[in-house]
Amino acid sequence: MAHEQEERINEQVIDDGTCEREAHAACSGLIIKRRRLVDQIMMKLGESGAAILCAPPGFGRTAVLLQCVSHAQNDAVRRETHLIDAGRLDTERLVERLGELALRTPSTLRPLVAIDDMPKVDRHGEDAVIDRLNELMRQGYELLLVCTPGNRGLPEALPGACLISSRDLTVQPREYSEWARLYSISRSLDVYELTGGIPSLVTMLQFSTDRSYGGALLEQAICALYRKVLKELRRERDALYRPACMMLLLGGGTVGDFERCGVKIHRETMERLARDYPMFGLDGSRRTFSCLGKGTSEYDDLRREIAERRPTFASRAARMLMKTGRVDAAVALAELVLDEKGTLSLVGQFPVQFALAGHAQFVQRVLSTPERLIGRDMTTGALLGAYASALTLGDYRMARNAAAELRKRPERIVQDVDAQTWGSAVMLADAWGSVSGTALPDLGGADTHEPTGDALLLKEHAEIYRELIGGAGAPAWDRAERLMRAAKCDNEVNIPLLFLQADRCMDAALHGRGVEPHELERLEQGIKVLTARHLVPVAVRIRLAANIARLYDGEPLVDERCFAEAGTMAVRESDLMTQLFCLAAEGWQSLAVGQAINAHFRGQQVLKLADAGQVFLRSWGTMLERTSYLRHTSRIKIREEAEVIDLSQDECDTTEAWAVALHLSAAQFDSELSAWYSRHKDEMRHERFWPTARHAMALMGSRAESLRHLLPREVSQSARSATARSVPSEAAFEVIDGGRIPETGEVVINLFGGFHAERNGHTLTDVLWRRKKSGALAAHLVLAMGSFVSRRTIIDELWPDADYSHGRESLYVTLSSLRAAVKQQAGGPQYVLTQGDGVAFNAEFVYSDVRQFDALARAVLVGSEASSAQQVIETCLKIEQLYRGPLYVPDCGDPTYFVEMRRVFLTKFIDCMVAGIDKALQIENNSCASWLVEAALKQAPTREDVIRRAMTVYDRCGRRREIVELYNGHLHFLQHELQDFPEEETREMYERIINRQQRVAMI
Structure with a gap:
């Protein structure tokens, strides 16, 4: 039974x-x-x-x-x-x-x-x-x-x-839908990447909540599965045990990595692994493998267990990762499983590779206190590792000590260091060749081998950088491009490759090829990693390239300290060429933010210190010095200097040709400029110089306009676009930043909110305007800016009761008083112009808020169709800031003309505010709409269209009481002052808003 x-x-x-x-x-x-x-x-x-x-x-x-x-x-x-x-x-x-x-x-x-x-x-x-x-x-x-x-x-x-x-x-794709349905697995999970299709692991995905991460239970299940496999292989003394352990320690890679490192894996072994153990992710066609769960804490515990049981496996896996160029993975494995002796041996075997992959801090941690250890007791490999890591960290004292000790042991270097590693160290030393006391020993014929790999990349960088910064011609990129395409990118940082990418970015910016956004993003990402690893010299060099690209593209510099810090690092490295380059870059940056005097000083310093053979630096400094000088110097002085320029010279280089052309353009000697360009257009059309010329014209603003009209489209077009981004000019965008910077000798006469006159930024006091009619005449000429006003018109307006002969005499006296008020002299700027029977202000030297207002209002009322809603709103806010009050009306003579112009400008102002309110409501920008409504109501509280828009804005903002007060006040004004009623549209809008709010309150 x-x-x-x-x-x-x-x-x-x-x-x-x-x-x-x-x-x-x-x-x-x-x-x-x-x-x-x-x-x-x-x-x-x-x-x-x-x-x-x-x-x-x-x-x-x-x-x-x-x-x-x-x-x-x-x-x-x-x-x-x-x-x-x-x-x-x-x-x-x-x-x-x-x-x-x-x-x-x-x-x-x-x-x-x-x-x-x-x-x-x-x-x-x-x-x-x-x-x-x-x-x-x-x-x-x-x-x-x-x-x-x-x-x-x-x-x-x-x-x-x-x-x-x-x-x-394993779970096949055709049947996976049933697994996903039964276990409620998220469709966003990468199933085969996480589980390899192993059934027990697929079921664990029901506990996953993240797109790319399986969760703690999945990690535990994966490692438990690996432990069972390893236990069985170890118990059976299976030949698969060794490759399985190595694959788990490596995490992923190719079978060829084993073979290149001297570990032979038979074909039968690989077939068994692929057939019987899919959790190792072996792909027979591509000969690759990828373990599940790598990078998690459970997986790291599994690797520690393997290393404790078989320490030789761990050290061999770390060496294998280094030989295949996977330095990041090797560092992670070494810090996880290797002891102090094993890590020190690894650094001694691959001293330069760690530094070139950005792991100088790891080397210093391994060597503990390098300055104390540098000496006879340190192995040659460890000494070379300390030297390379010190250079990339900027610890030049330690680099000098290590170099001094290496120079004492040339024989041991030949015996202990392989040729490829030594070649990389020599090229690394050449990249920092300006640092005194860091030269490596000359091994004679032992180091005459051809550089390969990282050494070749470093060699190309050194040659390209010297030619780019100090040379006369464009660097040759054919060989460097081939090397960059062939370079492996298995690590987060590859310093030689990053150096070349930065060189290419700087070359593209300086020579007008344009920097691709993805290249700039790659540099920015590299800067973050380098900064986190405290690789200051390398990070500064990459930041320098990225900011040069931004500077030439006209973008705002978010890294304002870059050029100064790069110059400081160049001083530490005794690199005069880079120091001068950073000095010039600081000057261009200062000029871009309006500090022309600072920029001019830096341009002079570059010209003073640069050698004759450093053609690029001298041309860059010349353009900086000339552009900054023309930017901040008065046009009177510029014209005086332009008159003595020898325009008949036949031979001049590209830099001199552009400098003279910019000077003539700033002086507005258009005829002379045309003749100069005609004689020297071949020099000025040198394509390599175009980006610098465009940048200079952009920073000069309107003073380079005459030159832009002469240039071909491919030269001038970029300059125009950069001007709008980089330089304060006579456009609308000056008002919002607190007012424009007046030109030297310029007179500013503002009429909104009263009469106000300035010269060179200083207010012209009432003592200079003793004659009231001088101010009235100035106001009329300002309103007619750009055209001449006849004497008869002025006489009829200022002296309506006088005969013509007495009026002419009075006008003569008033004009003399006006010239004295603006300090007009015979040899200086001619502010007041007379031509025939007409009188006018010279628009070149007289600025007015009225003229600025007209330009802004035209952009809103006429050109708003081509602008976005946000642009229209910003322009309206500038108009609101500019319109400080009603237009000035003098209290002498016949004010009819001024009263009419006050009405015209007020109408334009209200129309602009209404347009801005409509755009703000369109994009639901209630704060801007409220601001514009208040401005409009302050100047025109009785206009019906303003009342309606104010009620709409108040309604959206929940300001019900203000709607009632506004409408009732408007109704009272109409009934008692005008004996009239609101427009039908206004009344219906008020009733609709109030009735809707009452219904909501009742509900």
């Missing part, structure tokens, strides 16, 4: 013993029905008579076995099935159980015997279990066996059996 009960348990057992999750799923009804896989297995089983499911734990072997048994039970031909859990039986009991089945006569055709968790058998077939299985097959039984890949003897003992490998048991 007990025997029959045990038999029934054996025939109905579900528990795997090693796959608890599948058993739980089967018992709870969550088991996935893998119909295609089961049909495939049963078909192969019918063809061969035996099938073996060979997979590690976690691949759902028991679940598939149970489904195959169920499929067989539902088969009308064969209903007899026997399910045996061999994991619960010892070998003797299993043999006895199989013997009982052999003695029994099958009740149906092709009965099925399914055995889960087959024990290890002898591969040569000398095993009682194999004998019983062969006997069952001879009697017509079909066998379905489940085992692990460590049981290699079972497939060999049953050569006719069909093998179902681990790869076959």
